[in-house]
Amino acid sequence: MFNLLMFNVDWHSGRVTVPVGRMFEYTDDHITEQFREGGNPLLDRLAALPCLFCEEGTTDEAAYVGQINRARIVGRDVSLEVNFDGEVPPLQNSMIHANRAELHMPHDFEFSRNHWAVKDVDLYRFLLRNVRPRRQRPAVFQIPEHENIEPALASVMMPFDAGFNDVYAAIQLGAGNAGLRCRRADDIWENPAIIQDVVSLIDRSRVVVCDCTGRNPNVFYEAGIAHTLGREVILITQSEHDIPFDLRHLRHVRYLNNVEGRGALTATLQGRMQTILGH
Template sequence: MFNLLMFNADWSSGRVTVPSGRVFEYTDGQIAAQFRDSDNNLLLDRLASLPCLFCEEGTEDETAYVGQINRARASGGDLLLEISLDAEVPPLQNKILYENRAELDMPHDFEFSRNHWALKDVDLYRFLLRHIRPRRQRPTVFQIPEHERIEPTLASVMMPFDAEFTGVYDSIRQAAEGAGLRCRRADDIWENAAIIQDVVSLIDRSRIVICDCTGRNPNVFYEAGIAHTLGRDVILITQNKHDIPFDLRHLRYVPYLNNAEGRASLAQALQSRMQTLLGH
């Protein structure tokens, strides 16, 4: 059995106020009766002993959390709750709950569109074991934070650290600025003892990553793989189409010539592509 709390609340704050009049909606009467005393008062301590699914309304990408109620008390017509989230269970999306609503004893669609507190005679953790993938193994060569911290105006460039690419980088930076982004390269920063950590941190924070495959530089290929794995929007550019790895040739790339006219065309093409990715 578990508590289902469907309220548009800031669950991560740890303190939530909910109306007591919404308790036991969409709850079987015999189950609800087990959590009231002879005077019809809520047995808050007994409710708090059950695991909780903390949700906000919706059936798509809304976030839901598993956790528990640490303390509950009545105040007028409200219930003041102190809660904690289970750090061992990753946040869920409501669409997973909606797709499996019958298993959660949530057969009515409108249960996802009304603030309420229900009791469900379902083993919540057994449900999670069936439908939630375990956390993946974390990298050991470099570190990535538990939660993404994407900077929406940051574009990063992965390219050889070579003087002949200076003009190319200037053109990329011009394109980024035209699209409303600021552009950075790994050699612009020095935050960690290991250069790979600087590179990965930059990629992880970036909204868009531009990778210059010219010369088949192994570092750039490695960085492009990291960017793809992290789910970033990646734009491939190259002076030679044969430098695009075979596994990536099905993706769109921007060819260019490393002369004044070619770099100007590159800047124009990149700005257009960035604006498209940004939805401008």
């Protein structure tokens, strides 16, 4: 069995309050009887079950697997302290909705009403069947076992050369206009090896811009990492001849490194990023 908590609260805060009156909605009567005594919920027994913490919706809303560390009734509410299972990546309500019958959630109403249900389903067995497996880990650098993409992060891969500073500023402006925060590896210093900083930045990014100008081998390597990790990659260059043969079938943005050309680059990248983000 597991607790299904569908509430529009800040689950990440770890401390939430939900109404007692919404407990055991969409729960079979024979299950409710196991977790209630004298009309009161048996919170300790409920806290022993794994939990699926959700917000209302059936699309890209995030849901988390975890547990209740502490529960107590305060007036007409239940005060909860919760935490997430670090071994399970965040889920999306679209996946849960697609498999709702398997989770004993036959009614769409369950995705549009705040409630606490108890389902007679082995949650972890369900996850083993439906959540993508852990990815193979590389040996040259480290990546987390599960993805943790920052939806508003764009990263830029380009030569570490002062001649590209104005280009980077143009990219930053385009990303900012599209609602993205833009960084490149020399903005951060988190690990002893710079390759680890670069890979971590790519892995967290929603969009990766790679400047192929000058055929810099580091940029080509980083573009390959970004493609392998499944990131949205935008190739830019001052010369189309600098795009590697294996990548010429992909769309790229050619720009001139002058005031007018950088302005055009900003506008083009803003439009491309807005398209990627679905704006």
